[in-house]
Amino acid sequence: MATFHEVTASLVCASGTIAVQIALRGLNLPEGSEVILAAYDFPGNFRAIQDSGLFPVLVDINPHTWCLDVENIEAALTAKTSAVIVSHLHGGIADMPAIRELADRQSIAIVEDACQAPGARLGGQRLGTFGDVGVLSFGGSKLLTAGRGGAILTKRADVLQRAKIFCERGNHAFPLSELQAAVLLPQLKRLDDRNQARLRSTLRLKERLAPWDDHLSPITLRAGSEPAFYKHAWLAESERIAKLLFSKADAIGLPLAMGFRGFSKRPNTQARKVGTLHGAENAASRTLILHHPLLLHEPAAVDWTASWISRELEVCVDRGIDSDR
Numbered sequence: 001m002a003t004f005h006e007v008t009a010s011l012v013c014a015s016g017t018i019a020v021q022i023a024l025r026g027l028n029l030p031e032g033s034e035v036i037l038a039a040y041d042f043p044g045n046f047r048a049i050q051d052s053g054l055f056p057v058l059v060d061i062n063p064h065t066w067c068l069d070v071e072n073i074e075a076a077l078t079a080k081t082s083a084v085i086v087s088h089l090h091g092g093i094a095d096m097p098a099i100r101e102l103a104d105r106q107s108i109a110i111v112e113d114a115c116q117a118p119g120a121r122l123g124g125q126r127l128g129t130f131g132d133v134g135v136l137s138f139g140g141s142k143l144l145t146a147g148r149g150g151a152i153l154t155k156r157a158d159v160l161q162r163a164k165i166f167c168e169r170g171n172h173a174f175p176l177s178e179l180q181a182a183v184l185l186p187q188l189k190r191l192d193d194r195n196q197a198r199l200r201s202t203l204r205l206k207e208r209l210a211p212w213d214d215h216l217s218p219i220t221l222r223a224g225s226e227p228a229f230y231k232h233a234w235l236a237e238s239e240r241i242a243k244l245l246f247s248k249a250d251a252i253g254l255p256l257a258m259g260f261r262g263f264s265k266r267p268n269t270q271a272r273k274v275g276t277l278h279g280a281e282n283a284a285s286r287t288l289i290l291h292h293p294l295l296l297h298e299p300a301a302v303d304w305t306a307s308w309i310s311r312e313l314e315v316c317v318d319r320g321i322d323s324d325r
C-alpha cells in the first residue's frame with residue numbers, strides 16, 4: 001500500500017472509520033483543540049473528532065466539487081485550530097496543493113480522507129498522500145474491498161509510531177487480517193485500469209445528460225486530475241426531484257442513492273459553524289449518487305441509464321415538478 005502510494009509508511013486497520021480516528025490520534029493534537037471539517041461529509045468523521053477529545057468546526061463545501069475550498073478553511077482558522085479533515089467525495093477532488101500550502105503556513109495538520117477515491121491522482125500524485133495522514137477504506141462497497149478494512153498513509157515517523165501504539169493495544173486492537181490483505185493485493189494491480197474505465201463511463205454519462213444540466217448538475221472534475229468514482233454525484237435542481245428520482249430508481253433496482261445527511265443541523269454545543277452552510281445544506285437534501293459497479297458495465301448499460309434519467313427528468317418537467325414550491 002505504501003509503495004503504490006509512494007509514501008514511506010502505511011498501517012492497515014479494521015475500517016476507514018477507525019482509520020480516521022487512528023489518524024487523529026497519531027497526530028497527537030492538543031486536547032480540546034478545533035478540527036475543521038466539511039458540513040457535508042461521512043458521518044463517522046464528525047464522531048472521530050469527538051471521540052478523539054477534539055472539537056468539530058463546520059465549514060461549507062464547494063457545490064460543484066462536494067469538497068472543501070481553501071478559502072473556507074482559512075476563514076475558520078483560530079488560535080485553537082489544530083487540524084483539518086479534507087475528504088474527496090463522490091468523484092470530486094479538493095485543491096490539495098493550495099490546502100497543503102495553507103496548512104504549512106498556519107502550522108495545522110491535514111487528515112486527507114481518500115476512502116472514496118483510492119488510486120485517484122492530482123498532478124500525478126496519489127490522493128491520500130498530500131495530507132500529514134491519508135485515510136483509505138476497504139469496506140464492502142468500496143473500489144478496493146476486503147469486506148471491511150482500512151489504512152492510513154503517512155510520511156511522518158512520529159505519526160506512524162503513535163498510530164501503531166493506538167492501533168495495536170491488546171484489547172483495543174483494530175487489525176486487518178492477512179486473509180483480507182491477500183484479497184486486496186490483486187485489486188491494487190487493477191485499480192488504475194478500472195479507475196480509467198469508470199472515468200470513461202462517467203464522461204459518457206455526462207455527455208448524454210448534458211441537455212439536463214440545469215435540472216441535474218454533474219460534479220465538476222478538477223483540471224489535472226485522474227479521478228476515481230466510488231460514487232458519481234449530481235446536484236438535483238430541487239429536493240423533490242432528487243427524492244422522486246431516487247424512489248423511482250430504487251423501484252427498478254438502479255443504484256442511484258441520496259447523499260450524506262450532513263452536519264449543518266448539529267447543535268452549536270456540538271460544533272462551531274463558520275459562515276453560511278448553504279452548499280452543504282443543498283448537498284444534504286439534493287445530492288444523487290450513482291454507485292460505481294454500473295460504471296464498469298458495457299457502454300450500452302451506461303446509455304440505458306442516461307436515457308432512463310432523461311426520461312424521468314422529462315416527466316418531472318412536464319408535470320411542473322421542477323421546484324420545491
Ligand SMILES: Cc1ncc(COP(=O)(O)O)c(C=O)c1O
Nearest residue numbers: 015016017042087115137138139
Ligand atoms: C468519505 C468516507 N470516509 C470514511 C468512510 C468510512 O469507511 P468504512 O466504511 O471503511 O468505515 C467512508 C465510508 O463510506 C467514506 O465514504
